Amino acid sequence: MHARPLHLINTPDIELWPAHLLRARSNRDARALARARHVLRRKRDGRYLAAELPEGLLPLVQRWAHEPGVDEALDALDRISEHQRFGIDTVAELPLHRxxxxxxxxxxxxxxxxxxxxxxxxAEPAWLAFAGFDRxxxxxxxxxxxxxxxxxxxxxxxxxxxxxxxxxxxxxxxxxxxxxxxxxxxxxxxxxxxxxxxxxxxxxxxxxxxxxxxxxxxxxxxxxxxxxxxxxxxxxxxxxxxxxxxxxxxxxxxxxxxxxxxxxxxx
Ligand SMILES: [Zn+2]
Structure with missing residues (x-):
């Protein structure tokens, strides 16, 4: 059993959220979130695009793979294990995109x-730390x-x-x-x-x-x-x-x- 992730990984268009910190908006979401480690979430409107399940990525919207910025988000997802293994004290900034x-x-x-x-x-930081829950x-x-x-x-x-x-x-x-x-x-x-x-x-x-x-x-x-x-x-x-x-x-x-x-x- 892996520890549950507590970092939000930021890319220009899409955030990678720890699935256990997201609220389900439908029964389908709830089933996906219960098994997912991370969820790709579109920054513009908060839509959940795809869930990272043990067997691969589960689409949560149609044509998610054609979303702007999805390649960068998938690269960031690949790098998460590195990030967790080494721990990272410096926080890079994203380019001032669009x-x-x-x-x-x-x-x-x-x-x-x-x-x-x-x-x-x-600039936005490339990742953020969970700091508890708000009001x-x-x-x-x-x-x-x-x-x-x-x-x-x-x-x-x-x-x-x-x-x-x-x-x-x-x-x-x-x-x-x-x-x-x-x-x-x-x-x-x-x-x-x-x-x-x-x-x-x-x-x-x-x-x-x-x-x-x-x-x-x-x-x-x-x-x-x-x-x-x-x-x-x-x-x-x-x-x-x-x-x-x-x-x-x-x-x-x-x-x-x-x-x-x-x-x-x-x-
Ligand atoms: Zn303020």
Missing amino acids: LHDRLDTLDIDAEGYAARTGLALV YRRPLWLHVDAARAWRNMQSAALLEGVLLESISGYRSHDYQLGIFERKLARGLNVDDILAVNAAPGYSEHHSGLALDIGTPGEPPAEESFERTDAFAWLERNAAAYGFAMSYPRGNPHGIVYEPWHWALVRA
């Missing part, structure tokens, strides 16, 4: 946006360094009676684009959305080093978080674990005050 296409789709001028906000492009019982994925620091910080807070919950950690460029597409479909315009969400490619969440933190009884991502014991604890202690609040009041990026958003500061 990013300008995405920004063009949204009619965002990349240079103007970067100059206005002072935000830099943020919604979804797996929280973070850069391995942030995952360790978060777990240590969360345990330390708990010892002092403070419950820190994660709301959201790593998000892909495609996921961020999806936020824009959903809001555009609801009738918002790009400028309205940019007042609240970073453009795809520019969110700190892409690095896996940032996470949104909440505490029970508090709505997610609201300024009222600053009046909680959890926030007071973070203000006193987060720096000792390497975390800093990225968007304090009056930050130079013109991003609204986000007392819930913390990131691991790399030395």
Whole structure:
């Protein structure tokens, strides 16, 4: 019996998920997930494309083998055993893939946006570590360094009676684009959305080093978080674990005050 995998392997278009951390969306999925080790999941919309079973790959959508990026995903699947055998401490970054296409789709001028906000492009890591479950019982994925620091910080807070919950950690460029597409479909315009969400490619969440933190009884991502014991604890202690609040009041990026958003500061 092999240990169950706890890494998300990232490729430009497709993620390789540990099957035991995915939710089944149909009976057919449930049967496949119960026997699979990994599942190929399309980043753009989260669709499960194929499951890796002991006897080979089981298609979960038609024509999965023609999906963009499937060759890279299969190469990554081949390399997983290596990754697990040697353990890997360095985390490579994926190339900034199709990013300008995405920004063009949204009619965002990349240079103007970067100059206005002072935000830099943020590459996605080639793999992410499981960092426990978030408030919604979804797996929280973070850069391995942030995952360790978060777990240590969360345990330390708990010892002092403070419950820190994660709301959201790593998000892909495609996921961020999806936020824009959903809001555009609801009738918002790009400028309205940019007042609240970073453009795809520019969110700190892409690095896996940032996470949104909440505490029970508090709505997610609201300024009222600053009046909680959890926030007071973070203000006193987060720096000792390497975390800093990225968007304090009056930050130079013109991003609204986000007392819930913390990131691991790399030395
Ligand atoms: Zn955030």
